[in-house]
Amino acid sequence: MMTAPxxxxxYEGQLRTEATHVASGTIIQTDAPVDNHGRGEAFSPTDLVGTALGTCILTTMAIVAERHDIELKGSTVQVKKTMSQDAPRRIAQLNVDLQLPASLSESDRTLLERVAHTCPVALSLHPEIRQEIRFVYE
Structure with missing residues (x-):
């Protein structure tokens, strides 16, 4: 049985692609990074991996937060990607900094921090990619 993609x-040329999310029609563009022959004018494919991790963590935490009547609206994530210095070129580390409400109770923090480490993207990444997740409550 074939399923829809x-x-x-x-490929648009000049190391750029245009990707379309089939169900919604949303379009994103990618560009090779400056350090790999591109112009760095859009997300690189590896930037999207880091972004996927950060947004997956926030989304998964929000799903659990809704179940427990915990408000996370306005929470943010920053992701820093570090590429390997040796061949083959690959993501070596992803640093994820989450800014969450200071008003969260200790038990809510414990719950959400556990959930952050078990989002589907985090569990799907190769174990050699270091994932450093930091929680800041402000």
Whole structure:
């Protein structure tokens, strides 16, 4: 049984692609990074991996937060990607900094921090990619 693709992408030239989310029609563009022959004018494919991790953590935490009547609206995430220095070129580390409400109770913090480490993207990444997740309550 064939299922519809999640996304399609087309090479646009000059190391750029345009990807379309099939269900919604949302379009994103990628560009090779400056340190790999590109212009760095859009997300690189590896930037999207880091972004996927950060947004997956926030989304998964929000799903659990809704179940427990915990408000996370306005929480943010910053992701820093570090590429390997040796061949083959790959993501070596992803640092994820989450800014969450200071008003969260100790038990809510414990719950959400556990959930953050078990989001589907975090569990799908190769174990050699170091994932450093930091929680800041402000």
């Amino acid at each position: 999640t996304a399609t992408a087309r």
